[in-house]
Amino acid sequence: MGDTGTSELVRMWIDGWVVSRGSSDPIDEPWGWTIDVGQARHVARHVLPEPSEADVRKIVATTSAPGTWLKLFAEDQEVLPWVGPGWRLDVPGFLMTCPLxxxxxxxxxxxxxxxxxxxxxxxxxxxxxxxxxxxxxxxxxxxxxxxxxxxxxxxxxxxxxxxxxxxxxxxxxxxxxxxRTGLLVGTPEGHALYSSLGWTTHSPMASLWYEPSDPAR
CATH class of the missing domain: 3.40.630.30 (Gcn5-related N-acetyltransferase (GNAT))
Structure with a gap:
């Protein structure tokens, strides 16, 4: 992929992901993109290719809908302190590419x-x-x-x-x-398989969703 940056790779991944899942077109945000997914447990997702604490805290502060997801291209331990109660950590992901x-x-x-x-x-x-x-x-x-x-x-x-x-x-x-270029976000389980098939890892991805203990909040 040469010198392609994380933001550009994430946008390329999003462009294919929304086709795969039949989601809405990505909405441009100052920090990345918002996608309407439209499922009961996955209403929407906010994708931040280069997450900052200020941006994540701002999104968290305005989130009230269960089933809202954050896809943050950083390590779990870096971003976990930025979210509060009700946010659940999913398995980490890895942004990978491969020449087809x-x-x-x-x-x-x-x-x-x-x-x-x-x-x-x-x-x-x-x-x-x-x-x-x-x-x-x-x-x-x-x-x-x-x-x-x-x-x-x-x-x-x-x-x-x-x-x-x-x-x-x-x-x-x-x-x-x-x-000519393949992209994916793989789980830790899939990471070894994809690596063995010639895929290159570019960035970790932390995945969190909002599920408050009291849904009425």
Whole structure:
């Protein structure tokens, strides 16, 4: 990605993420972006690529809606003191990128791979020979970059290379559609897999949501 800064990478990630999730267009804020997600437990999210204590405290002070999320591109321990009661810490994330290229995507023996694209989002599904769910993922293209999202492997099918298969299939699909750079925010669990597939880590991401003990507050 050369000298691309965190703010630019985060914006590229957002551009694909909103396509993947069917969310609203990002609203520009002085500190980053606000996105309406529109789910009961995820009403909206505020994304700060370079969070400052003053900005985070200002957002927290004006937040009353449960299901409001903060996505702060910093370490958990740095930003946690900036929020007050009612804010819950989710697992940390890692902003990662990878140059896209055609990949080998043959499913291992005993599994089948299906992929399809609708509304700008390409999905990959891996099933057993009997049709049971084994793994999945999706990728949303935004111009020359694409964002990987919601990759998961069923517990009983882990450590069989299916996560890597899904990632290679997603990367190939996006490349064939014209994208050349992949982006994602991975969990600690996925970080090792993505690193092994050639993804580069750029920034940690702290993820918090508002769920007050007394919802009437």
């Amino acid at each position: 290229a055609p990949e080998h995507t043959a499913a291992p023996a005993g599994y089948t791979l299906t992929r399809w694209t609708r509304g700008g989002v390409s999905r990959v599904l891996v099933r057993t020979g009997a049709g049971h769910f084994a793994a999945r993922g999706q990728i949303a293209r935004a111009g020359t970059h694409a964002v990987v999202d919601q990759v998961e492997t069923a517990p009983e099918h882990r450590r069989k290379g299916l996560g890597g298969l899904v990632m290679r299939a997603l990367q190939s699909t996006a490349y064939e559609a014209g994208a």
